[in-house]
Amino acid sequence: MWVVIIAGGRGLRFWPRSRRNRPKPVLALGSRQPLIVETVDRLRGWVPARRIFISTSESMAGIFQKTLPALPRSQFILEPEGRDTAPGVGLAALLLEKRMARSGADSVLAVLPADHVITRPAAFRRTLAQAARIAAREDVFVTLGIRPTSPSPLFGYLLPGKPYPGVKGARWLLRFQEKPAPAVARKLIARGGLWNAGMFLFRPSVLWPALRQHQPAMFAGLARIAAAAGTRREKQVIRDVFPRLKKISFDYAVMEKAEKVAMVRGDFGWTDLGGWDMLYRFQGGDGRKNLGAGRRAALDSRGCYVESEKLVALVGVENLILVETADVILVMARGQGAKLKSLVAMLEAKGLSRYL
Structure with missing residues (x-):
C-alpha cells in the first residue's frame, strides 16, 4: 500500500487558533501531538516510510516540512495553489503511478485526511488492510464508513448494498451522497446509512477511466502533466496547468458518480473535528x-x-x-x-x- 495524506485546508472553523501560517493539521486538537504527526505515526511500522506522501500547496509546504522533519522533501507533492481534493488526488496518483508499478502487485493507493482523530489505531489499520484487499483485486474505489451519531449535514453518507464476499464488514455501495440536508440524512440513516470517513483506496488505473468519463477537462489537464512528468518541464507544466483545473472535491467529482464502489465499515474511534462545537x-x-x-x-x-x-x-x-x-x-x-x-x-x- 502507498499512502497520500491530504493536507490542504486551513481549517477556518478553528480560527483564531488556525491561521495562514498555522493550518489545522499542525494543531493539537483532541490529541497530544499535531494532527498530521499523529496521522503519519499511526502508519509507521505498517506502511514503509518511503511510501508515505504529503499532498499540500506550495505555500504550506514549509509549515508541514517543519512539522514532519523526518519525512524527506521528495515525499511532499506540491500543488501551485489549492484546488480542492479532486485535482490534488489526481496529481498525486499520476506522479506516484510509475513508482507504484515498480513495486509489483502492491499498487493500491490510500488517500487519507491529515486532520482526523483516531483513538484506536490498531483497529484502523485492520480496517484499512481489509479495504486494501478489495482495491488490490477489484477495479473499484473503496471507502470507509462510520456509524453516524446524528443526521449531520457536514458529512457524506454511504448507503450499503449487498455484502462483499470474503471481507468482514465489507459491502457493495448502493449510494453515495455528499453532505445531504438533515431530512435526507435522517432517511439515509434509517436505511442503514453510514458516514463517509473521507478515506479512499484504489489503484491509479481505476482512477483514470473515472476521470475521463466524469471530469473530462480535468482528465485532459492531468494528461498534459503526466506527459511532462519526470522531465525538466514537469514543475513548469504543473504550474501552468494545475491552477486551471476545476476546483472540486474528490467526493463530488468522482465518488458520487463512480459506478463501482465498495465500502468497509470501521469502528476505530474516528472523529472529524470540524470546528469548536465538535471539539x-x-x-x-x-x-x-x-x-x-x-x-x-x-x-x-x-x-x-x-x-x-x-x-x-x-x-x-x-x-x-x-x-x-x-x-x-x-x-x-x-x-x-x-x-x-x-x-x-x-x-x-x-x-x-x-x-x-
Missing part, C-alpha cells in the same frame, strides 16, 4: 459541562468551552465558545461555528488580514 462534544461536552484548556471558574454557567492562558470567570452564561490567542479573543455562541468562514472573509475585507 467540545469530543471532550465530553453534553450541554451542561464547561470544558476547555486553561483555568476557568464558573457560576450559574453551563455548556461553555474556554481556551485561555488567563483565568476566565463565567457568570450566568450558557453555550459560549471563548478562545484567546496572543492577538485575538473569539466569543461565539455554540452552534454558530459555520459562520466563522464569513467572519474571516469580513475581517479580510476590512484590511485585518494580519489576524488571519
Whole structure:
C-alpha cells in the first residue's frame, strides 16, 4: 500500500487558533501531538516510510516540512495553489503511478485526511488492510464508513448494498451522497446509512477511466502533466496547468458518480473535528459541562468551552465558545461555528488580514 495524506485546508472553523501560517493539521486538537504527526505515526511500522506522501500547496509546504522533519522533501507533492481534493488526488496518483508499478502487485493507493482523530489505531489499520484487499483485486474505489451519531449535514453518507464476499464488514455501495440536508440524512440513516470517513483506496488505473468519463477537462489537464512528468518541464507544466483545473472535491467529482464502489465499515474511534462545537462534544461536552484548556471558574454557567492562558470567570452564561490567542479573543455562541468562514472573509475585507 502507498499512502497520500491530504493536507490542504486551513481549517477556518478553528480560527483564531488556525491561521495562514498555522493550518489545522499542525494543531493539537483532541490529541497530544499535531494532527498530521499523529496521522503519519499511526502508519509507521505498517506502511514503509518511503511510501508515505504529503499532498499540500506550495505555500504550506514549509509549515508541514517543519512539522514532519523526518519525512524527506521528495515525499511532499506540491500543488501551485489549492484546488480542492479532486485535482490534488489526481496529481498525486499520476506522479506516484510509475513508482507504484515498480513495486509489483502492491499498487493500491490510500488517500487519507491529515486532520482526523483516531483513538484506536490498531483497529484502523485492520480496517484499512481489509479495504486494501478489495482495491488490490477489484477495479473499484473503496471507502470507509462510520456509524453516524446524528443526521449531520457536514458529512457524506454511504448507503450499503449487498455484502462483499470474503471481507468482514465489507459491502457493495448502493449510494453515495455528499453532505445531504438533515431530512435526507435522517432517511439515509434509517436505511442503514453510514458516514463517509473521507478515506479512499484504489489503484491509479481505476482512477483514470473515472476521470475521463466524469471530469473530462480535468482528465485532459492531468494528461498534459503526466506527459511532462519526470522531465525538466514537469514543475513548469504543473504550474501552468494545475491552477486551471476545476476546483472540486474528490467526493463530488468522482465518488458520487463512480459506478463501482465498495465500502468497509470501521469502528476505530474516528472523529472529524470540524470546528469548536465538535471539539467540545469530543471532550465530553453534553450541554451542561464547561470544558476547555486553561483555568476557568464558573457560576450559574453551563455548556461553555474556554481556551485561555488567563483565568476566565463565567457568570450566568450558557453555550459560549471563548478562545484567546496572543492577538485575538473569539466569543461565539455554540452552534454558530459555520459562520466563522464569513467572519474571516469580513475581517479580510476590512484590511485585518494580519489576524488571519
